Structures are given as C-alpha cells and as structure tokens.
Amino acid sequence: MTDAPDIPVRVRPEVAALPPYKQGRQAGAEAFKLSSNENPFDPLPGVLERLRAATALNRYPDASATRLRERLAERFGVGVDAVHIGAGSVSILAQLVQATCGPGDELVYAWRSFEAYPWLAVVAGATAVHVPLGGGARHDLDAMAEAITERTRAVIVCSPNNPTGPIVTQAEFDAFVERVPSDVLVILDEAYAEFVTAPDAVNGLREPGGPRRPNVVVLRTFSKAYGLAGLRVGYAVGHPRVLDAARSTAIPLSVTAHAEEAALASLEAEAELLERVREIAGRRDRLAAALRDAGWSIPDAQGNFVWLPSGDETLTFASAFEEAGLIVRPFAGDGIRISVGEEGSVDKVLRIATSVVMDLPEGHPGRRLA
Structure with missing residues (x-):
C-alpha cells in the first residue's frame, strides 16, 4: 500500500498513481461542446x-x-x-x-x-x-x-x-x-x-x-x-x-x-432516431472532406467525430479552438478529437482548423500539403 503523504489512507500504489477519468470539458452558453461525442439532438418528444x-x-x-x-x-x-x-x-x-x-x-x-x-x-x-x-x-x-x-x-x-x-x-x-x-x-x-x-x-x-x-x-x-x-x-x-x-x-x-x-x-422511435444518425454521418463526411481540402491528413471517420493528428501542437491548437468557442478533446502529444455537433459549429471548426494546419512543420503526419 502507498504511503503517499497527500492521501489520508493506505491506497494501492498503482491506483494512487492513476489519474481519474477526464471527461470532455463542459461548454458555456455561447460555446459549442464538441468534446464528448454526444448527440447534438434533443431526445424525441x-x-x-x-x-x-x-x-x-x-x-x-x-x-x-x-x-x-x-x-x-x-x-x-x-x-x-x-x-x-x-x-x-x-x-x-x-x-x-x-x-x-x-x-x-x-x-x-x-x-x-x-x-x-x-x-x-x-x-x-x-x-x-x-x-x-x-x-x-x-x-x-x-x-x-x-x-x-x-x-x-x-x-x-x-x-x-x-x-x-x-x-x-x-x-x-x-x-x-x-x-x-x-x-x-x-x-x-x-x-x-x-x-x-x-x-x-x-x-x-x-x-x-x-x-x-x-x-x-x-x-x-x-x-x-x-x-x-x-x-x-x-x-x-x-x-x-x-x-x-x-x-x-x-x-x-x-x-x-x-x-x-x-x-x-x-x-x-428508432426509425426517426436513425434519420438523425444519418444526418450526423453526412455532416461528419462533409466535415472530414473539408478538413482534408484544408490541408489536414485525417484518418477515415466512421463514428460521430473526426481526428486531427496534431502531435506536439495539440494543446496549442486546442487553445485556439477554445478561444473561438469550440470545446474540443485534446490528447496531449497525439491529436484532437472533434465531435460532430450542431450544424452551426461546422464552419467555425473549419475556420480554426484551416488557420492552424499550416503551423504544422513540413512532413508532419497530420499535414497533407508540403
């Protein structure tokens, strides 16, 4: 058992060293929350x-x-x-x-x-x-x-x-x-x-x-x-x-x-719900295609999210999204996951993603353009 001074009881060392699960950040009233892969539609009546x-x-x-x-x-x-x-x-x-x-x-x-x-x-x-x-x-x-x-x-x-x-x-x-x-x-x-x-x-x-x-x-x-x-x-x-x-x-x-x-x-109500799913999938495909056109090299997107392989620039780029009212999910050193949210979020995502992609060095795996 660990004797870590900041824990008042004896806890398994491997558990004491384990960071708690980090939920996607919540968004304020003026921001789009694109960090938790949630469905942007309200439940059906x-x-x-x-x-x-x-x-x-x-x-x-x-x-x-x-x-x-x-x-x-x-x-x-x-x-x-x-x-x-x-x-x-x-x-x-x-x-x-x-x-x-x-x-x-x-x-x-x-x-x-x-x-x-x-x-x-x-x-x-x-x-x-x-x-x-x-x-x-x-x-x-x-x-x-x-x-x-x-x-x-x-x-x-x-x-x-x-x-x-x-x-x-x-x-x-x-x-x-x-x-x-x-x-x-x-x-x-x-x-x-x-x-x-x-x-x-x-x-x-x-x-x-x-x-x-x-x-x-x-x-x-x-x-x-x-x-x-x-x-x-x-x-x-x-x-x-x-x-x-x-x-x-x-x-x-x-x-x-x-x-x-x-x-x-x-x-x-599955038939109506799956119509919404198809709409989200179509929005995802449009977003992924536009990100590639903007210069990003992103993998195939088959969930309700897209992945920007931003590597060492991940936290810097995530801050740029946040400043624009877009709460995304950064994974330090690897990339940024962006949920497919409301239609109104798409152009904002593309604007920020386009503005930062050229900051990736030439030859970076996340960048399509030399």
Missing part, C-alpha cells in the same frame, strides 16, 4: 413523455432491466440471458475486465483508443498491454494477436476506434478471432456502430443468435446514436455464462428505471 410518466422515484428499478433485455433479445435472436444491461457500455466493460483479469493477468487493446481501457486494467490489478495503431490510425490486429500470451485474459477491439475513427472490417475481425485462444475473452466495443457507413465494417450483431463464438461479447450503447448519454444505459450480447460473470461484478441497481424506460421508448 415521445421519449420525453415516457420519462415524465415514470414517476415512481421512491421504488428501486428492476435490477436486471428485464423488459429492455427481452426487447433486445427478441431483436437479436438470442435468449434473454444472452443480454446484459449496464449503466453505459463502459460499466459492462469494467465488469468484464473485473471478471476475467486479476494480478498477473494481461488485458490487450490497441492504442491510442478509448482512454478508459488502461485504467480498467490497473483497477483490476492486471497488466495493460497496449498495441500501437497501424497505418491510417487503424487497429493492427496482427500485432494484437501476436501480443497475446498465456497471461492474456481479455482483448478489446474498438470499432470504430475512439478517438481516431477508422473501423475494423468484418473479414479482419473474423480472421483475428480465429487466432485468439478460445478461453480468452474478445470484447468488441461498438459504441458508435450506428454511425458506420463503411459496407465492410465489422458488425458483431449482424446475424441472429449474437456472436458466433462463445468467447466474443459485443458492447453497444444508447448514449451516442440514441441521445441518452445523460441517462447512462448500454448493453452487451454474448454467451450467458460469460455475462453471468459480468453480472456478478456489477454494482446492483445501477441502471435506473428512467434509463430503461427511455431506452425502450427510443427503440420504438
């Missing part, structure tokens, strides 16, 4: 009506969100026990890591990817094994397969990759899973699946019956495409006994009745 009708705040929610599990099980052609609901897909991810990894074990993932992955390993007492992204800021699945050892207990594949944007193809994922030992958990994190337009992208729930292999679990969320980030509800589809292990590590009653009700209402 029908969803809000269902929330207002759910007034039993003095009662605990259904601990397993049975109605939502039943609805999703019917959709994906699986049994109810093959669906697990959590307070956002990241909470299920934490449960799966806690269930599979402990001291001496390894968790493998691509890097840079979702910033929660490293601390999930640390909290579990496991070793984080991050495999550098390959060309085009994409997962290097061959290198990830080679990184698996006898100590590996779980592997995370994020498609589209947050924060860089590219997908893993179905063929790549299938070939990768063939190389993973059958007793190693493969977590396919598809938090942004609804925004994907690439026809060859992996889709862990493309066929009835859920994942083909029992060691694969697919994660999805209602936070992004369905616009319920403030209610925290996500789900997993996989082998019932694997999900039982996740359920055993979950904090009881963490999914509220309001979250379940809003998710059910959103599924009923």
Whole structure:
C-alpha cells in the first residue's frame, strides 16, 4: 500500500498513481461542446413523455432491466440471458475486465483508443498491454494477436476506434478471432456502430443468435446514436455464462428505471432516431472532406467525430479552438478529437482548423500539403 503523504489512507500504489477519468470539458452558453461525442439532438418528444410518466422515484428499478433485455433479445435472436444491461457500455466493460483479469493477468487493446481501457486494467490489478495503431490510425490486429500470451485474459477491439475513427472490417475481425485462444475473452466495443457507413465494417450483431463464438461479447450503447448519454444505459450480447460473470461484478441497481424506460421508448422511435444518425454521418463526411481540402491528413471517420493528428501542437491548437468557442478533446502529444455537433459549429471548426494546419512543420503526419 502507498504511503503517499497527500492521501489520508493506505491506497494501492498503482491506483494512487492513476489519474481519474477526464471527461470532455463542459461548454458555456455561447460555446459549442464538441468534446464528448454526444448527440447534438434533443431526445424525441415521445421519449420525453415516457420519462415524465415514470414517476415512481421512491421504488428501486428492476435490477436486471428485464423488459429492455427481452426487447433486445427478441431483436437479436438470442435468449434473454444472452443480454446484459449496464449503466453505459463502459460499466459492462469494467465488469468484464473485473471478471476475467486479476494480478498477473494481461488485458490487450490497441492504442491510442478509448482512454478508459488502461485504467480498467490497473483497477483490476492486471497488466495493460497496449498495441500501437497501424497505418491510417487503424487497429493492427496482427500485432494484437501476436501480443497475446498465456497471461492474456481479455482483448478489446474498438470499432470504430475512439478517438481516431477508422473501423475494423468484418473479414479482419473474423480472421483475428480465429487466432485468439478460445478461453480468452474478445470484447468488441461498438459504441458508435450506428454511425458506420463503411459496407465492410465489422458488425458483431449482424446475424441472429449474437456472436458466433462463445468467447466474443459485443458492447453497444444508447448514449451516442440514441441521445441518452445523460441517462447512462448500454448493453452487451454474448454467451450467458460469460455475462453471468459480468453480472456478478456489477454494482446492483445501477441502471435506473428512467434509463430503461427511455431506452425502450427510443427503440420504438428508432426509425426517426436513425434519420438523425444519418444526418450526423453526412455532416461528419462533409466535415472530414473539408478538413482534408484544408490541408489536414485525417484518418477515415466512421463514428460521430473526426481526428486531427496534431502531435506536439495539440494543446496549442486546442487553445485556439477554445478561444473561438469550440470545446474540443485534446490528447496531449497525439491529436484532437472533434465531435460532430450542431450544424452551426461546422464552419467555425473549419475556420480554426484551416488557420492552424499550416503551423504544422513540413512532413508532419497530420499535414497533407508540403
């Protein structure tokens, strides 16, 4: 245990050294918040009506969100026990890591990817094994397969990759899973699946019956495409006994009745919601194309965000965006993730991005123009 003088109790050294999760900055009334990959649209009126009708705040929610599990099980052609609901897909991810990894074990993932992955390993007492992204800021699945050892207990594949944007193809994922030992958990994190337009992208729930292999679990969320980030509800589809292990590590009653009700209402209004998703995807493609025309070399964007590989200039450039009323998400030394927000934000993003790109030195990987 650590004896750090600024902590009044004995804390595990690796936890004491771990920085807390850093949320995307909030924005003032005059700024656009483009830092957290939120859906810029308000919930549909029908969803809000269902929330207002759910007034039993003095009662605990259904601990397993049975109605939502039943609805999703019917959709994906699986049994109810093959669906697990959590307070956002990241909470299920934490449960799966806690269930599979402990001291001496390894968790493998691509890097840079979702910033929660490293601390999930640390909290579990496991070793984080991050495999550098390959060309085009994409997962290097061959290198990830080679990184698996006898100590590996779980592997995370994020498609589209947050924060860089590219997908893993179905063929790549299938070939990768063939190389993973059958007793190693493969977590396919598809938090942004609804925004994907690439026809060859992996889709862990493309066929009835859920994942083909029992060691694969697919994660999805209602936070992004369905616009319920403030209610925290996500789900997993996989082998019932694997999900039982996740359920055993979950904090009881963490999914509220309001979250379940809003998710059910959103599924009923899915056609209208997905029209909004298509609008965001179109806005994303226009933004990505304009950024390339402005001189940026950016990777394929398949989520609801774009990635500027600004390297050492990241914090300086992020300050320029902030001064213009654009709250973006900088990753020091790597790049800037910009969520696709309101239509009114697009021209402002392009104006600042165009003004700073020529400050990158010639030959910089983020710059298209010499």
